[in-house]
Amino acid sequence: MPTPLPTASIDSFSQYVAHIxxxxxxxxxxxxxxxxxxxxxxKIARLELSEEILIAERHMFDDFQRQxxxxxxxxxxxxxxxxxxxxxxxxxxxxxxxxxxxLAALWFTVCAAPHNQxxxxxxxxxxxxxxxxxxxxxxxxxxxxxxxxxxxxxISRRIMAxxxxxxxxxxxxxxxRFIPLETNVNYRNSLTKLKIPIAAxxxxxxxxxxxxxxxxxxxxxxxxxxxxTQWQYSLLSDEKKETGDDTPF
Numbered sequence: 546m547p548t549p550l551p552t553a554s555i556d557s558f559s560q561y562v563a564h565i566x567x568x569x570x571x572x573x574x575x576x577x578x579x580x581x582x583x584x585x586x587x588k589i590a591r592l593e594l595s596e597e598i599l600i601a602e603r604h605m606f607d608d609f610q611r612q613x614x615x616x617x618x619x620x621x622x623x624x625x626x627x628x629x630x631x632x633x634x635x636x637x638x639x640x641x642x643x644x645x646x647x648l649a650a651l652w653f654t655v656c657a658a659p660h661n662q663x664x665x666x667x668x669x670x671x672x673x674x675x676x677x678x679x680x681x682x683x684x685x686x687x688x689x690x691x692x693x694x695x696x697x698x699x700i701s702r703r704i705m706a707x708x709x710x711x712x713x714x715x716x717x718x719x720x721x722r723f724i725p726l727e728t729n730v731n732y733r734n735s736l737t738k739l740k741i742p743i744a745a746x747x748x749x750x751x752x753x754x755x756x757x758x759x760x761x762x763x764x765x766x767x768x769x770x771x772x773x774t775q776w777q778y779s780l781l782s783d784e785k786k787e788t789g790d791d792t793p794f
Contacts, residue, residue: 550727551737555667556745558651558752564739565647575643575670575694575710578653581662582740585726587714588637599716602639602687609636621700624685625678629697632711633704639686639716639723640695643670645708648758651741655750656760658781659743668727669737670712676732678713686713692729702765747784 553568555561577585594601606624609631614620621627632640644650647667654665676694678686686695692715699705714723726732741749753759760773780786 547728547733550733552740553737554664554740554742556742558749561647561651561667561739561741561749568737569647569669569671571671573672573674574647575645575672576647576650577641577643577668577670578650578655578665579668580654580657580659580665582664582666582738584728585641585668585712585736586723587639587641587712588632589639590714590723592637598721605636606631606638619700624687625695626698626700628686628713629695629704629709629711630700633701633707633709639714640711641714641726642707643694643710643712645710648753648756649707649763651749652753652758652763654741655746655753658783659746662743664743665741665746667739667741669739670726670732671735671737673735676735689713689715691715691731692724692726703763706765707763743783747781750781750784 553564555564583591589598589602596604606628610627613630617630621630628638628640632638632642647669650667654667659665672694678693678695693713695711695713697704697709697711703709712726714726716723727736760776761769763769764772
């Protein structure tokens, strides 16, 4: 059996910051926040598709390229740019989001009220140079021999604001599936899982807002402004109004 992944439980914003400072002070660190402890798989691997997965992926990508131009301020010049843009606007791709910012990752863990889960997670990924996409060798995200780490150009405000990186996942033809990163023999020893109990979501959410991490800072556009403004004057289902306090943070 594989060795269990390193795991730690975090109960507060201050404990999270202290833990990151103590244990993850080096270079090459990426973070991913998830409200639930689910496999590290790209969105396209988690959907029920109407066609075989690689065919559906190709059709979605082609349709996006064909129809997106009227909505763009510039024209992407590579499949890497196109795929990053599609991913950051919600389309299912073989990319999985990561960030250089541990606070941004924590926000993605706690930003919404929980449903039935007991905790959320922040994954910490210690990358190495040999993990990265090599433009000379990796001409397209749809080829390559293994899952890689991809740093996108700052082609959108979201990518820049979220300090975005991606893992671009290799589809294994023999197994007819993508492999979760945490079970990938090339990467599992580079991963750590931090568990955030749902009781800590509201105070951490408020602490992040005070630190300037919220919808508007991470989605610097009109949609982000609307979501942040609404949250300032309303309460999520796991938040309680504090006496003498007119805002949730």
